[in-house]
Amino acid sequence: MKRILHRHYGAPLSVLEVENSPQPEQVPAGSVRVRVVLSPIHQGDLLGVAGSPAAGSTTPISEQGRGPGVEGVGVIDAIGADVDSDLGLAVGTRVAFFPTSGGWSETIVLPATATVVVPDAIPDQVAAQMLVNTITARMLMRAGHNSLPKDQMTDVVVLQTGAGSAVSKLLSKMLIDAGVTPIRLVRSAQSAQVLSDVLPGSPVISTDDPNWQSLVKQHAGDRKIHVAVDGVGGPLLAEVATLLEPQGTVINFGTLGGETTDIRWFVPRALVLKGLSIAYWFNESAEDRKADIAAALRLANSNPELFELGGEYSPSELTAALSHVIERKRGTAFFSFRT
Ligand SMILES: NC(=O)c1ccc[n+]([C@@H]2O[C@H](COP(=O)([O-])OP(=O)(O)OC[C@H]3O[C@@H](n4cnc5c(N)ncnc54)[C@H](OP(=O)(O)O)[C@@H]3O)[C@@H](O)[C@H]2O)c1
Known part of the structure; x- marks a missing residue:
């Protein structure tokens, strides 16, 4: 599978690269595997890649590299044991996800509680950016x-x-x-x-x-x-x-x-x-966090015009995708892993 990562902090155009990695096979208990469709490129993601103080302290990057991308939309393709049935998740369910790391990847594994079922009426580009x-x-x-x-x-x-x-x-x-x-x-x-x-x-x-x-x-x-x-x-x-x-x-x-x-x-x-x-969202009360997710779904449904659509870029279009954000072109830029 393709994933976008970096091994050093620095200018995103210089340090980000596309790599072919093995797909994660193990899905731990309480987790799901998501085939990612779109993951937005936020300003904050690029500040993190640059190691800017505006994105917090940097931590050393392991040999495997650091994968940016904190949210997105995709389709569940495997479910681990003990996933709460109240979450309404099944193989084939379209979900928005947040928070994660390494969202700029064809496939990710993350806790089931970090996913939200997306109603059909909400388009992919809106669902992919509605949470953050x-x-x-x-x-x-x-x-x-x-x-x-x-x-x-x-x-x-x-x-x-x-x-x-x-x-x-x-x-x-x-x-x-x-x-x-x-x-x-x-x-x-x-x-x-x-x-x-x-x-x-x-x-x-x-x-x-x-x-x-x-x-x-x-x-x-x-x-x-x-x-x-x-x-x-x-x-x-x-x-x-x-x-x-x-x-x-x-x-x-x-x-x-x-x-x-x-x-x-x-x-x-x-x-x-x-x-x-x-x-620090997890420091907010569980009630507030639940209401935040409900608000995201409500606004994505009732006011999609508040979520600016933009360009979808495949991993091979890495430079164009990053330039979209760096040059502040209108609309949100997404990495697309559509097949
Ligand atoms: N603290 C957090 O947890 C958190 C979460 C999300 C985002 N952020 C940060 O919040 C900021 C906004 O993020 P966003 O995603 O909302 O931004 P965005 O949608 O990418 O913002 C782009 C818009 O901001 C306006 N803009 C750009 N530079 C400006 C400037 N110097 N003065 C005034 N307006 C300017 C531009 O409007 P015009 O071209 O129309 O003028 C542009 O359309 C970023 O710094 C981001 O990293 C922080």
Whole structure:
């Protein structure tokens, strides 16, 4: 079987390679083997390959190599003993999977509890990317809620940066559905237009407008901004900090801007800077995690337009697949193992 892996941390285009490996034959108790159809290439996957601090500490890579890819969609082709029958899994069941490592592979073996049965109505490209982004957005919702002062729970305004990103769009939808007003920042008037068309219902402001900060204040009116959710970082984050109430909270989950942030702006206003990572999803309650999966299935079904479709690349198109993500072409890129 083909799998994509690396043996050194470094630039993804230099270190990632395709290898033919034996298919895993053993399926341990409580696990399933999945013939992968699609696995998305997330920005975070490439940060992990590069060994960037934005993806956490690196661990030494064994001789077998390190396989990136944390989620995807595929079809179960073998089931180990003692798999809970309540999961509804059988050979031939189409499932989304998360979390795993080595998802960029024709076949993977993973705990049955890391799979979710996908209804026929949800297309492969949506199912393959619905878990990571929705779960992250739901964790941001909870973190945002917990950051609000107890007496400021109504008529809430939240500032969002990089609002056109996959996670941010899902978060905006959840905020709007919860009666919160997200004030959404994007980097160009064109992005603002695209985003307003896909998801209307709250202000979208381009930060290339020299008056963007005044526009934020105008939209907030007399409502105070206690929380900002940021996926960009860098100089923008420092500017966002100046728009928050003293002792407000910035929740950062991404580094789309690729630059470091000057935190000197945070101290004089006693702001809280909180990092959020899906790596800590298992620290959330079982009830919340179950609700997160249900939300992913619901949104994938009701709002597929929030999951941007994109290019499918076979392993032999490795360079084109990586370039899609590195050059920030529109839509999600997937490794495809369709036969
Ligand atoms: N913490 C976690 O657990 C977690 C989970 C998932 C993702 N992430 C991280 O969160 C970030 C967003 O991920 P994603 O998958 O949602 O991103 P994405 O969908 O790949 O984001 C792409 C969009 O972001 C916008 N963008 C790119 N660079 C920007 C910049 N410098 N300023 C403002 N907007 C910019 C672009 O919009 P326009 O081209 O329209 O301007 C682009 O369409 C990434 O850094 C990712 O690694 C973290």
